[in-house]
Amino acid sequence: MRLSLPLTLGLLLLAAVAPAAAQEGTALSPRVLDEAALPGVMAKAVDRFIVPGYRNLSRTTADLAESSAALCETPSAATLEETRSTFSEVVRTWSTIEIVRLGPALEQNRFERFLFYPDRKSTGLKQVQVILSKRDERATQAESLKAKSVAVQGLGALEYVLYGTGAETLASKDGGFRCRYAMAISQNLAATAGELLAAWEKPDGIQSAWKAPGPGNPLFRDNKEAATELLGVLVHSVEMIKDQRLRPFYDGAIDGKPDKGRPKLAIYWRSGNTMASIAANLRGLQTLFNIAGMENLLPADSRSIAGSVNFLFKALISAADRVEGPIDAALADDKRRSRLDFITLNTADLLDRLNRDFGGAIGLGAGFSFADGD
Template sequence: MRRLIAAFLMAALVSTSSTLAQDAPPAAAPQLTMDQAKTVMAKVVDGFIRPGYRRFAASSATLTDSMLHLCSSPSEDELNAARHAFETAALDWGQIEIVRVGPVIDEARFERILFYPDRKGTGLRQVQALLAKPDDIVTTPDGLSTKSVAMQGLGALEFLLYGTDAETLSTQPNGFRCRYALAVAGNMQRVATELARLWDEPDGVQNDWKNPGRESASFYDAGEAITELLGILVHAAETVRDQRIETFYKGENGKTFPRQALFWRSDLTFPMLAANLKGIRMLLDTSDIEELLKPDQQPIVASIDADLDALLHVVSTVNPEVEIAVAQPEQRQKLDALLQTSRDLILRLNDKLGGGLGLGAGFSFSDGD
């Protein structure tokens, strides 16, 4: 099997071999200066985080509008338009989702946008219970926001748009299911808009991130700021492996759980994985973090980019239906390749890049060190 995986990856990894050879072992890193940290963090905030939340706020507003049209004038075309708007909003979230720090973790904002993984099926049971016994309190954003986070966000909305009896949305004007879905979209839009506003406030979190030091509420010094950035990258790569793949596929000899995959009903499982990978690449490239490395260690970033290229190539070739992807041998080889390369990506970010930035051998964000 390992030979099959290696053969499959050959085309995707053709540009990787030269960069792997150039990976330098962790060596004494240059001392980070405050000016360097401020420059990098300004690029992170202004080039990635703020545009990412603005983009998601805009697509979630479009989603709310699409749901409003669907409820008031149901038709097959309006349902398709709402599903397209859902896809756009979900993938926009997939890119900025990798930032699991800052205001998004306050007031359960992250979970209100996406409650996942949900291994016990809490969200599905709660949504199905509401559909079986409607409660109009969830048909307004204010009312819905008082309920369980599992009944809110993209996960709930995916079932409403694609799950059992979703076709009724195209025929029933202002039915409970549609009004509930509209409230989910509106509540999510409100959270997204709030996140964009919080990051846009000049004297708020963006100022703390751009100006590490004693006056910052986020980072005491340059090292803390760059460690946060690296932590975002490492944790994002771990999420790709742990939550986007291993929730439904454990490896060639493991059991498969296709219906535990994120967004399996809408065939967005692998597009969401790709969105996460694109977010990692965008953050890596936008931050210019390689400028903090010594010249002989800067190829580390090129090798990380090569891993991302390989992963994105493989993801683009996987069957979008998860049940098919885990059942067919040639598809499973691709999933094995994703697992193998995602592990390489984590190690390269954590050990190689972390070492080049001055984090000692054995440092692990996973362990909370």
């Protein structure tokens, strides 16, 4: 009976947004991209979402570097708690902007240096544990750490240092080495955030390519290619949430039998930031969708699709916010598990709304497949 609540909610939600898609599906007018609206939408995506997002990331990572330095200088329960709190803020800030997984984020392995995930074979964990057990001093300097594996220099590594086995030593002088390693990771995160911000702020760099699609553009030869990239950010990110962030630790019911869940496969499970991160991913996507004015790409008779998309975003964010606390505790609670069922069901629907309904309505073609690169 546990599934009755999420399934009922899901069916109600699907019923609420289905009429809009059905209405657009029956439209006979040809679906073509609004060429005049696209450059303005791309410019707002850059100026109002991407650049501010990286500015926030640069600010919070600088705060993290400062708080970790204070922890090393004056180790105590209070300074450890402050560093952990700042870490959680960086997780939320990163989760908001990590959806822009393209351009500068893919260069020089910046994305993996910031977050090595999924770590399917516990490669990163094992390497971090070796550094801690051997007290490898090369990991305590930002420059030499940067030359090491990407698996030992990002948020996953830092989470283990701050929350994993032996982390309690950080509150005393016994945790000196561990703290210096944490500080080096924090400094590397701040440096990487600064690189990402600088790349997007450069007037003649990637932001110029986003704002002016055309024959001489190195990224987008026309507006359709630019629209594909922008909508692809949303589609690929919702796929990521569904397949990489939810499915590894929870599948819902299988053949009518409840899935007990696998909490230790969830991202940020040690720090209790699993659902806060997923909620931030969804907030980032909704913010990008609205602040860029993507609704303006839709024909006048298809604007209700944007309402359907926003309805789903709002419902999913609300549900994610209410799966509070450590993920293992959430999986042991029927009410919070029902919310996870709801999120799982409706994330799949959101993906369909964006890929099929929105993509088709703006002229990318019904059934447009980003995965195939069409």
